[in-house]
Amino acid sequence: MGFKEEEDKIIVLKSGEIAPLWAKFRAEMIQSFPSPYRGGRDSLADGIDHAIRELNKLKPEKTGGAAFLGTNPGLTIDFENVKNSSLNAKMNSSSEVIKQVIKLFEGMPNWGHPLTMNNVNPQGNTAAIVAAILSEIFAPNILEGEYAWNIHQAELESGGILADLAGWEPKKSGCVYTYGGSGCWTYHLKYALTRVLPDSRYKGIRTDAKVICSQQAHYTMLNSTDWMGLGMDNILRIKTDIDSNAMDMGHLEEVLKDCSDNNIPVASVVCTMATTDANAFDPVKEVRILMDKYPNPIGYGKALLYCDSVIGWSWIAFKNYDFKLNPLGFSEAVLPYIEKNYNAIKGIFYADAFGVDFHKTGFSPYISSVFVYKNADEFESLLSRGASAYLQPRSPYNPLNYTLEVSRAATGSMVGWATLKFLGHEGFQSILGGILENKVYVKNQIATHSEMVCVNPSDYGLVTLLRIYPEGTDAGIQFKNELIDPAFREDLITYNKLTHAIGDKLFEWFRSGKKINGQCTPYLSFSTGFRTTEYNRDMKDTEAVIYAIKMFPMNVHITPEIMNHVLECIIAARNELC
C-alpha cells in the first residue's frame, strides 16, 4: 500500500530492478550540487546568475526609489512563532530554496544607494564580493597549507602590504584574518597577556594585569577582557581631550606611574585610531615614549602597544602622497583633512600590532578583518601549540598552530587581498578623499542655514554631525551656549529630544518610502552623545551630552545634489515636529 503511494518516485534500473528511494533522491540531488567538471550546464553558475538577477529586481528604480530592497518596508518575521519550526520531511529543489533566500532580502538596507548614509557601512566592491563568492565555492580552509594551498597567498601578501604601509619590515611581520574588529582586539589581548604573564597559558590568568585605553575606546574592550578571562574590571580608562577626543597624555602618565609604583603589570595600552563619530586618534608615538618610561615591574614581560585602527587604518594609503603637488586634485579645503588623518594614522608605526576592518573603510563585505603584528617570530612562537595529529604540514605556512580559530574560511582574506589589489594607493585615496569632498560640501551648505549647525566642524573624519533647531533660532549661538553654559542645560536636553525625534521621524520616512520634492528620504542615524559639554568633562551628568544627526556619505554613488536633498529632508522632518 505504502509502496503505491510513493509510485511516482519509483525508478527502474536497467537491470529491471527497482532502485531504492534513497538512490532516487540522491540522483535528483546531483542537480543541486556544482558539477566537478567543466563544460555542460553547471547548476551553480546558472543558479548564481539567476539568483543575482532575481535579487537585482529588489533594487529600486533609478529615479525616486527608496534606500532599501524590495517594496515592503516592514519587518515580516513573526517573532512570536518563528522558532516553532521543524525540519521538512521532504527534500526541496534548490531553486525553490533560493527563491526563499531572496525573499529574506526584502526590506534590507541597500548599502550602495546614494541615500544610505547611516554609518560606516560601505557598499562592498565587486572584486571583493566575487572573491568572497569564489571562496565559498571551493572552500579553501586557511588553517593550514594542505587545505588552502596557493590561496594562502592572500593572507601572507595582505600581511606584507599592510606592514609595508605601516613602515614595518614586511618579511618580519605577519597577520591573521579573524572575526571582526572585535576579534582583532581579542587577538591583541591574548598576545599581550601571553607576553606579560608568561605562565598564563598553562596556569591561567592569576594576576590582575591592566588594559589601558581611552574613554573613547570601542565597547568591544568589554567583550575581549570578559571572554579572555581577564575581567572587565581590569580596564583602566584614560581621560580624553574635550575637543580632539584624543587620549590625555598627562592622565596616561599618572596611570602608568601609579601602576609602576604599585608593582601592577600593564598588559597593554590601546590607542584608538579613529572612533566612529568623533574621528578621535590617539597619539601613538607619545604613548610609546611613556610606555618605555614606565616599564612593567621585574618578572613581567613588556606591555604591548596595540592600535585599534579598524576604522582609521585606510588613511595610511596616503603614504607618499605629495600634498603640495596634489596629483589627484583634491580641493584646497579637503587637503588639510586628508593630511591630518594621514599624519594621525601613520603613528601605527610605533605599535606592536594594529587592526584593520576591510568591511568599514575598505569598502568590502563582511567579515574581512585582519590583525597585523610587527614581530611575526615573537607572536607566532609565543602562541604556538604543538602540531595536530591528524593534519600534516604540507606547506611552510600553518597558522592553526597559533590562531584562536581552528578552521578559518578564506573569505575574509580573499576579500581583503582582492580589495588591496583592486584599489591600490590611488583607489583608496580617491574613495576616501571623495567622501571628504561631499562632507566639506555639505558642511558649507549647513553654514547657509541659520537654524542648523555642524557640531563637528573641526573634525577631519568622514561623518558630518549636525543639530537643527526651531525656525528663527540662531543655531550657532544656541549650540555654543548649550556646549559651554550649564544655564542652558534644560535647552540642551530639550533639543537633544528634538534631535532624537527628528532622527526617528527620518527613519520612519526612510522605511515608509516617503518622498520630499519627488525623491525618497535618506537613511540617516543619530548619536545620543558623540561628545560631552564643557562643564561635564567627568561625564557624571549623563544627560549633559550632545545629540546629533549623523551623515556618513560612504558610498561612491553620492553626489553634492544628494547632500542638498538630505538637508531639505532634515528641515522637513524638523518642520513636522515643531
Ligand SMILES: *Cc1c(COP(=O)(O)O)cnc(C)c1O
Ligand atoms: C567597529 C569597531 C570595532 C568592532 O569591530 P567589528 O568589526 O564590528 O567586530 C572595534 N573598534 C573600533 C574602533 C570600531 O570602530
